[in-house]
Amino acid sequence: MIEYRTLRVALLGAGSVGSQVAAQLLGRADELASRAGAGIELAGIAVRDVDAPRDADLPRELFTADPEELILSSDIVVELIGGIEPARTLILKALGSGADVVTANKALLAAHGPELFAAAEQVGAQLHYEAAVAGAIPIIRPLRDSLAGDRVQRILGIVNGTTNYILDEMHTKGLGLEEALAVATDLGYAEADPTADIEGHDAAAKAAILAGLAFHTTVPLESVHCEGITGVTAAQIESAKQAGYVVKLLAICEQLESGVSARVHPALVPATHPLASVHGANNAVFVQAEAAGDLMFYGAGAGGIQTASAVLGDIVSVARRHVAGGPGVAESTASAVGIAPFGSIQTRYQISLEVDDRPGVLAAVAGVFSEQGVSVETVLQSSAASAATLVIVTHLAPESALAGTVEALRSNDVVRDVASVLRVEGL
Amino acid sequence: MIEYRTLRVALLGAGSVGSQVAAQLLGRADELASRAGAGIELAGIAVRDVDAPRDADLPRELFTADPEELILSSDIVVELIGGIEPARTLILKALGSGADVVTANKALLAAHGPELFAAAEQVGAQLHYEAAVAGAIPIIRPLRDSLAGDRVQRILGIVNGTTNYILDEMHTKGLGLEEALAVATDLGYAEADPTADIEGHDAAAKAAILAGLAFHTTVPLESVHCEGITGVTAAQIESAKQAGYVVKLLAICEQLESGVSARVHPALVPATHPLASVHGANNAVFVQAEAAGDLMFYGAGAGGIQTASAVLGDIVSVARRHVAGGPGVAESTASAVGIAPFGSIQTRYQISLEVDDRPGVLAAVAGVFSEQGVSVETVLQSSAASAATLVIVTHLAPESALAGTVEALRSNDVVRDVASVLRVEGL
Numbered sequence: 103m104i105e106y107r108t109l110r111v112a113l114l115g116a117g118s119v120g121s122q123v124a125a126q127l128l129g130r131a132d133e134l135a136s137r138a139g140a141g142i143e144l145a146g147i148a149v150r151d152v153d154a155p156r157d158a159d160l161p162r163e164l165f166t167a168d169p170e171e172l173i174l175s176s177d178i179v180v181e182l183i184g185g186i187e188p189a190r191t192l193i194l195k196a197l198g199s200g201a202d203v204v205t206a207n208k209a210l211l212a213a214h215g216p217e218l219f220a221a222a223e224q225v226g227a228q229l230h231y232e233a234a235v236a237g238a239i240p241i242i243r244p245l246r247d248s249l250a251g252d253r254v255q256r257i258l259g260i261v262n263g264t265t266n267y268i269l270d271e272m273h274t275k276g277l278g279l280e281e282a283l284a285v286a287t288d289l290g291y292a293e294a295d296p297t298a299d300i301e302g303h304d305a306a307a308k309a310a311i312l313a314g315l316a317f318h319t320t321v322p323l324e325s326v327h328c329e330g331i332t333g334v335t336a337a338q339i340e341s342a343k344q345a346g347y348v349v350k351l352l353a354i355c356e357q358l359e360s361g362v363s364a365r366v367h368p369a370l371v372p373a374t375h376p377l378a379s380v381h382g383a384n385n386a387v388f389v390q391a392e393a394a395g396d397l398m399f400y401g402a403g404a405g406g407i408q409t410a411s412a413v414l415g416d417i418v419s420v421a422r423r424h425v426a427g428g429p430g431v432a433e434s435t436a437s438a439v440g441i442a443p444f445g446s447i448q449t450r451y452q453i454s455l456e457v458d459d460r461p462g463v464l465a466a467v468a469g470v471f472s473e474q475g476v477s478v479e480t481v482l483q484s485s486a487a488s489a490a491t492l493v494i495v496t497h498l499a500p501e502s503a504l505a506g507t508v509e510a511l512r513s514n515d516v517v518r519d520v521a522s523v524l525r526v527e528g529l
Numbered sequence: 530m531i532e533y534r535t536l537r538v539a540l541l542g543a544g545s546v547g548s549q550v551a552a553q554l555l556g557r558a559d560e561l562a563s564r565a566g567a568g569i570e571l572a573g574i575a576v577r578d579v580d581a582p583r584d585a586d587l588p589r590e591l592f593t594a595d596p597e598e599l600i601l602s603s604d605i606v607v608e609l610i611g612g613i614e615p616a617r618t619l620i621l622k623a624l625g626s627g628a629d630v631v632t633a634n635k636a637l638l639a640a641h642g643p644e645l646f647a648a649a650e651q652v653g654a655q656l657h658y659e660a661a662v663a664g665a666i667p668i669i670r671p672l673r674d675s676l677a678g679d680r681v682q683r684i685l686g687i688v689n690g691t692t693n694y695i696l697d698e699m700h701t702k703g704l705g706l707e708e709a710l711a712v713a714t715d716l717g718y719a720e721a722d723p724t725a726d727i728e729g730h731d732a733a734a735k736a737a738i739l740a741g742l743a744f745h746t747t748v749p750l751e752s753v754h755c756e757g758i759t760g761v762t763a764a765q766i767e768s769a770k771q772a773g774y775v776v777k778l779l780a781i782c783e784q785l786e787s788g789v790s791a792r793v794h795p796a797l798v799p800a801t802h803p804l805a806s807v808h809g810a811n812n813a814v815f816v817q818a819e820a821a822g823d824l825m826f827y828g829a830g831a832g833g834i835q836t837a838s839a840v841l842g843d844i845v846s847v848a849r850r851h852v853a854g855g856p857g858v859a860e861s862t863a864s865a866v867g868i869a870p871f872g873s874i875q876t877r878y879q880i881s882l883e884v885d886d887r888p889g890v891l892a893a894v895a896g897v898f899s900e901q902g903v904s905v906e907t908v909l910q911s912s913a914a915s916a917a918t919l920v921i922v923t924h925l926a927p928e929s930a931l932a933g934t935v936e937a938l939r940s941n942d943v944v945r946d947v948a949s950v951l952r953v954e955g956l
Binding site: 122126376430434436 | 553561563564566666669676677806821826840845
């Protein structure tokens with residue numbers, strides 16, 4: 103029997119992820135100790151209400167309403183409360199006390215990452231967050247370490263399981279957004295208040311984290327252009343399907359000449375693209391790097407037990423370093439690259455127009471594109487009664503020119519309605 | 530201008546990967562320094578013949594025929610010679626001198642991993658090898674760190690680009706093995722002597738490494754059951770296609786009740802499985818873990834510049850730790866699990882038989898399966914003249930029982946020929 107030193111773990115929060123982490127730390131103590139080279143003892147679980155009913159069968163005596171006391175007697179603090187406060191204050195307190203920290207808190211990292219990273223660096227503490235993006239899928243270490251010598255050019259990520267589930271239901275079953283959201287809520291894929299998911303805020307936080315990691319800089323959450331899926335209609339998805347596309351909510355991080363860019367919006371993805379076959383609540387992150395070429399990471403993006411896998415991996419990694427000795431390695435954010443203005447990103451638009459069905463209309467529409475310097479790749483025209491529908495896909499053009507084109511189309515006499523505007527990515 | 534300390538890197542080998550690594554170290558010195566927090570200086574390149582012609586435009590004065598002297602004056606030694614010796618001796622020398630080591634040498638790690646890991650642990654050196662498996666695809670760190678708290682159950686990997694290219698050509702173009710190999714050789718996907726690839730030895734070394742990592746143990750190369758693709762025929766691939774399968778050379782690592790198992794052989798994979806759509810010389814590693822569920826890692830498995838990406842990531846990671854201080858973290862090999870006998874693994878067989886076309890034959894064949902305790906899932910019978918073809922897919926059964934069934938079928942009177950035997954995986 104090997105004698106290990108024992109590291110005390112403080113768990114903050116006992117929700118779906120936290121209770122799974124606690125159950126695994128308790129039930130697999132010997133196995134985790136042999137992997138870490140140290141005993142990993144669950145010292146306590148800080149929650150708001152000690153007497154609240156719990157899913158998992160966890161010993162009552164572990165629960166405490168005093169996170170600060172628990173933190174001060176722990177080697178590793180695992181923050182699974184979520185949100186900004188009190189998570190931020192408690193992590194800073196943990197780092198200040200010399201503890202290493204594991205967190206799954208994307209909102210906090212996106213909003214206050216630099217402050218937390220600086221606090222960790224100052225004391226040489228470790229701060230790990232593999233679970234913060236794409237749940238169980240290892241994506242933080244691949245970007246942070248494995249690709250540390252490469253130049254990431256672009257990331258296209260499906261990083262929100264709820265919206266992917268909804269869009270997939272709409273695509274495969276022809277449901278409307280409201281119906282698909284109701285199904286997702288019934289099955290537990292969407293929360294009672296789905297705002298953060300369907301408005302894209304959750305994906306935007308992850309995009310900020312991924313872009314910072316990939317481009318060795320800090321990407322403020324406020325700089326992430328964010329559109330959710332609330333405007334996506336069954337008709338858009340149906341016509342996308344017919345044109346060989348799938349609608350996905352993408353987190354897109356790019357290194358452009360004008361700086362780095364992170365954005366979240368629904369996009370048409372070619373049905374042949376690997377991201378198009380990511381179904382249900384799964385996540386996938388597609389990475390294009392200068393030397394490595396195209397990489398994809400795929401798996402479960404959410405779920406208590408799946409996310410707990412990533413948290414436990416961080417705990418074991420932190421424990422190993424604790425045993426070996428030596429400080430945590432600071433984040434790589436020294437790149438002096440700026441943030442690209444959203445208008446400068448290059449993308450393609452698919453625009454559906456209702457127009458008068460008479461000679462000269464196509465010429466007039468084409469004139470609008472050409473005035474804005476936007477080159478058209480395909481035009482599909484279909485007629486019914488006196489109106490016609492034009493579905494236009496552009497070549498790559500700056501976002502500002504594309505948005506300007508849509509504005510100009512809206513105020514053009516031959517255009518009755520701009521029925522749909524979606525960006526096209528992954529071509 | 531930040532002043533960095535400078536770390537000296539010794540490069541051993543200047544083949545397709547080595548010359549790319551050298552070119553990037555020279556051409557991107559400032560960028561890599563800002564990421565590592567230390568200057569990374571290419572101190573020299575040890576090669577057998579200093580005067581041999583080189584692809585890349587590298588300064589002649591960097592080349593030396595004396596690797597030992599170079600090693601002794603370096604902080605990080607990058608071994609890209611390949612093969613067992615002198616690579617093994619030089620890595621041991623580097624670790625002994627206190628240098629950290631980066632290697633892409635799967636054959637060496639599979640054969641002498643424990644010796645190298647022990648040598649690194651003894652002096653607290655870092656030993657990184659992200660490039661040893663699946664080229665540019667980050668798979669070592671995900672298994673070693675991100676999944677360190679989970680229980681990996683199974684890995685199905687396409688880890689040899691040459692054979693995947695050949696099988697993909699056979700599948701998509703109907704070529705025979707010889708023809709497809711010739712194409713692969715012409716395009717540089719296969720080496721002049723393709724033995725290590727097509728006999729499965731390269732994949733077997735990677736399987737041993739992946740299994741050791743995934744199951745926290747040491748898996749000797751000799752314990753890896755290895756069958757290459759030399760027996761795969763165009764007819765097998767065609768009939769697999771018709772039955773909804775794709776033939777892939779898989780590296781399969783499993784945690785079984787009887788121990789851990791690593792094996793390499795061609796297998797039928799359902800066309801709907803994510804591995805089925807891995808085309809050309811690409812690699813993919815499909816991981817099933819208890820908590821994380823199904824994960825997949827996809828990308829370029831070989832190529833000089835792609836593999837250089839993984840090597841450079843390791844160099845930057847090693848440099849960061851060098852700067853932070855503290856030793857490397859030892860490999861996790863403490864699990865006391867044994868190696869499962871090959872006969873005890875569970876798999877499915879697809880068996881094609883030429884039999885007499887007369888009453889009672891199916892009963893006789895079915896009797897053979899039942900005697901061996903193998904349960905049949907599907908039988909497809911087709912007749913031509915006086916002979917019939919039976920294509921039988923079994924349920925899961927122990928390898929020994931399945932192999933025994935094939936033996937018994939060969940010596941059964943009603944069986945004219947056992948035309949094809951392939952395992953079925955990924956169902």
